[in-house]
Amino acid sequence: MDTLRLRVACGLVAALVLSSGVGASAQGVEGLLPPPAPASYRGRKVVIDFTRSGPQVTSMSILCRPGGFERREMHATRGILVIDGESSWQYLPERGVVLKRPSKGEGGEVMRPEQLQQALASYDVRVVSSARVAGRQSRAIEFTPHQVGSRPRRLVWVDVETGLILRTEVYGSENSRLSWLSVFEELEYHPALDAAAFRMQVPAGVRVVESGAEPCLEPAAAESLAGLPVALPDYLPEGFVRQCIRARRESGYGEVQVVFGDGLSMLSLFESTSFREAEQDPGPAPPVALGGFTGRWHDLGRVTGISWHAPWAHLALLGELSRSEMQKVAGSVRTHTELSAPPAHQ
Amino acid sequence: MNDARCEEYHELVSAFVDERLDGPDLLRLETHLEACGGCRTFERELRHFKELLPAVEAFRTLRRPPAGFAALVAARAVREQGALTVPFPAARARGRWVGMVAAAAAAALFFAWSWQRLLPVGSPEQKFAARSFSPGVEVAEAGSMDTWMREHAMLARESTLLGHAEEAEFASFNAGAVAGR
Amino acid sequence: MSVTNDVPGSGAGDGERQLVEAARRGDERAFEALVLKYQDRIYRLIQRLVSGSDVIDDLAQEVFIRAYRSLGDFKGESSLYTWLYKIALNLCRNHYRTRGRRPAHEELDEADGAVGMEAAGGTPEDEVFRREFWDHLRLGLDELPAEQREAVVFCDLEGMSYEEMAGVIGVPIGTVRSRIFRGRRALQERLAPFHAARAGAQGRAT
Numbered sequence A: 001m002d003t004l005r006l007r008v009a010c011g012l013v014a015a016l017v018l019s020s021g022v023g024a025s026a027q028g029v030e031g032l033l034p035p036p037a038p039a040s041y042r043g044r045k046v047v048i049d050f051t052r053s054g055p056q057v058t059s060m061s062i063l064c065r066p067g068g069f070e071r072r073e074m075h076a077t078r079g080i081l082v083i084d085g086e087s088s089w090q091y092l093p094e095r096g097v098v099l100k101r102p103s104k105g106e107g108g109e110v111m112r113p114e115q116l117q118q119a120l121a122s123y124d125v126r127v128v129s130s131a132r133v134a135g136r137q138s139r140a141i142e143f144t145p146h147q148v149g150s151r152p153r154r155l156v157w158v159d160v161e162t163g164l165i166l167r168t169e170v171y172g173s174e175n176s177r178l179s180w181l182s183v184f185e186e187l188e189y190h191p192a193l194d195a196a197a198f199r200m201q202v203p204a205g206v207r208v209v210e211s212g213a214e215p216c217l218e219p220a221a222a223e224s225l226a227g228l229p230v231a232l233p234d235y236l237p238e239g240f241v242r243q244c245i246r247a248r249r250e251s252g253y254g255e256v257q258v259v260f261g262d263g264l265s266m267l268s269l270f271e272s273t274s275f276r277e278a279e280q281d282p283g284p285a286p287p288v289a290l291g292g293f294t295g296r297w298h299d300l301g302r303v304t305g306i307s308w309h310a311p312w313a314h315l316a317l318l319g320e321l322s323r324s325e326m327q328k329v330a331g332s333v334r335t336h337t338e339l340s341a342p343p344a345h346q
Numbered sequence B: 001m002n003d004a005r006c007e008e009y010h011e012l013v014s015a016f017v018d019e020r021l022d023g024p025d026l027l028r029l030e031t032h033l034e035a036c037g038g039c040r041t042f043e044r045e046l047r048h049f050k051e052l053l054p055a056v057e058a059f060r061t062l063r064r065p066p067a068g069f070a071a072l073v074a075a076r077a078v079r080e081q082g083a084l085t086v087p088f089p090a091a092r093a094r095g096r097w098v099g100m101v102a103a104a105a106a107a108a109l110f111f112a113w114s115w116q117r118l119l120p121v122g123s124p125e126q127k128f129a130a131r132s133f134s135p136g137v138e139v140a141e142a143g144s145m146d147t148w149m150r151e152h153a154m155l156a157r158e159s160t161l162l163g164h165a166e167e168a169e170f171a172s173f174n175a176g177a178v179a180g181r
Numbered sequence C: 001m002s003v004t005n006d007v008p009g010s011g012a013g014d015g016e017r018q019l020v021e022a023a024r025r026g027d028e029r030a031f032e033a034l035v036l037k038y039q040d041r042i043y044r045l046i047q048r049l050v051s052g053s054d055v056i057d058d059l060a061q062e063v064f065i066r067a068y069r070s071l072g073d074f075k076g077e078s079s080l081y082t083w084l085y086k087i088a089l090n091l092c093r094n095h096y097r098t099r100g101r102r103p104a105h106e107e108l109d110e111a112d113g114a115v116g117m118e119a120a121g122g123t124p125e126d127e128v129f130r131r132e133f134w135d136h137l138r139l140g141l142d143e144l145p146a147e148q149r150e151a152v153v154f155c156d157l158e159g160m161s162y163e164e165m166a167g168v169i170g171v172p173i174g175t176v177r178s179r180i181f182r183g184r185r186a187l188q189e190r191l192a193p194f195h196a197a198r199a200g201a202q203g204r205a206t
Helices: A113-119 A219-226 A323-331 B003-017 B023-033 B037-058 B069-078 B100-112 B145-162 B165-173 C014-024 C028-049 C053-069 C080-099 C123-141 C146-157 C162-168 C173-194
Strands: A042-049 A054-065 A069-074 A080-084 A088-094 A097-102 A123-133 A136-145 A154-159 A165-171 A179-190 A208-212 A229-233 A242-251 A253-263 A266-272 A288-290 A293-300 A303-309 A315-317 A331-334
Touching: A042 B145, A042 C123, A054 C123, A069 B145, A088 A154, A088 B145, A097 B165, A113 A123, A113 B100, A123 A154, A136 A165, A179 C123, A179 C173, A219 A242, A229 A253, A229 A266, A242 B165, A242 C053, A253 B165, A253 C053, A266 B165, A266 C162, A288 A323, A303 A323, A303 B145, A315 B145, A323 A331, B003 B023, B003 B037, B003 C146, B003 C173, B023 B037, B037 C123, B037 C146, B037 C173, B069 C028, B069 C053, B145 B165, C014 C028, C028 C053, C028 C080, C028 C146, C053 C080, C080 C146, C080 C162, C123 C146, C123 C173, C146 C162, C146 C173
Parallel strands: A097 A208
Antiparallel strands: A042 A054, A042 A179, A054 A069, A069 A080, A080 A088, A088 A097, A123 A136, A136 A154, A154 A165, A165 A179, A229 A331, A242 A253, A253 A266, A266 A315, A288 A293, A293 A303, A303 A315
């Protein structure tokens, strides 16, 4: 399986000392030091989402312990994330739901060497400056896509000692404007930790939506499970690889999600037979030509979406790409009938 | 209005906003503004921006000269042939520069415009509000693609804020279940 | 909204002339009084033109040292303030020429002064937002070509008129106007995400 899963390990140290002090070679990230002892930390982070209708500022508290333990609390919504070494729990109070999924060794925000390695395939990576962020000496690394304007440019400030990502700036692909900013306002390493912090208390009356060990499937297996053909794009922007295929079958419908990534930017293709009929009225969303079909644009802030109807399912592509790249990917999506053997039974 | 033509008016708008336009240029611009919504918007935004700069700065404490600066400099200036190197005092006073009136005006201006400070994401009022990412898109009936898209995107966004990429992916895939379908 | 509390040139009356005369004769106290009068404005101007807290004090000192040295050349055709302004501008220009282009984001330095919250109130998130807004404005100013940065600082932060600017910078008014426009346009683009308004909100009648 050529899936490349991105995993981040809490507190795993990845001090980035890129060779020649400026750029990283395509062969490998020379000078990437092996991690010393992982560090636990407590902090407060602020995120500014620069939406079209105005900046939205959110703050959250974060607690992290090596071994994949994490707790985050959003101040405004009281949303809580707990990663307890086995599972990741997301409590979304206003929806009255907890999302639970298996999670091992994840948590924390560190740039892993393999993530950096993958990014090198499609980004120019440069150390651009040093700065102090949250009282820590940090190095700013800029990721500029080779295909200029195809996907967001990013700046990431990394703690030179621990490798923790202290600050992130994301600049939109279409207009190069700042679209997302997150930064630690307070940060303390090796805080006193209470083990209870890393246990999720599910409030009474809250629904838990859980998946079992949700494997990443091969296309043929996904087709069998979901009961619909898995469609894949022939075209992907430089550096994007397929990372995971999920599938489910509920009473009456099947759904498939194919996840792609380039190390930094996300792209997902959804297929679903859950819509009982094609829409009569396409609504106000503007159309986009996709070769054989006409789809529709959805401007969802940082993410752009294209939806369209195929004979076998309704499809949607969501991603952080420019419109022209999204259109190219969507236009190249087709079923690969060679993927699956004829089903043994319905 | 033609965008290329409007470019040449933009510089006039800049001078207009500074009250530095008169005579035939002023007449030309005013005539154009009556007809061109794009340039009227540009003018509005430029006025806003011109007021914005000092308002933003007003909340940033600019450094004031340290106590004793004048005496120090005068002494050094008069004795500049001399051997004395007069060091700065170690503690630097960081007083607020902004005068009270300027600060109050800046505060009023600052809070008068722009963003809602902390719109709670996903609050009940928000859930399927028209504020969402496609301005003008009506809330569609359950089962339609628009709703589906919005659910997925909003949930993915909340998850991205709360967690990591994996959380967002997982949430996206389970948006239907979250919405109770 | 003009930020300067004094129009350049005001306050230059007999009192100031006498101080200048005395300072020319080596009267340290007189010169000190002149420094005291203009030190705040010079400090502000330097901080607006030049980023990097490490150099402000040195540059400010240098402005007044130079002023003292060339006090004999000051004939009173312009106001003392305009004359000091030109000295400050020249020193700042020398500074950013010799320093070269700093890499972007090097100014994310918490040592660069605290946000004055007392005047505003607001949540910690507001404070972060304002700081980020300022930091990006500062970056935007730094990245402008020097003459556009000067034009925007003089016009929109120092509140100078086109004539005053033409006098200080030494270029025609048409050039002043063009530089202001181009500087504002570049900054507006960079700062647009920070003040994107909701449709219909904050609409101003035109």
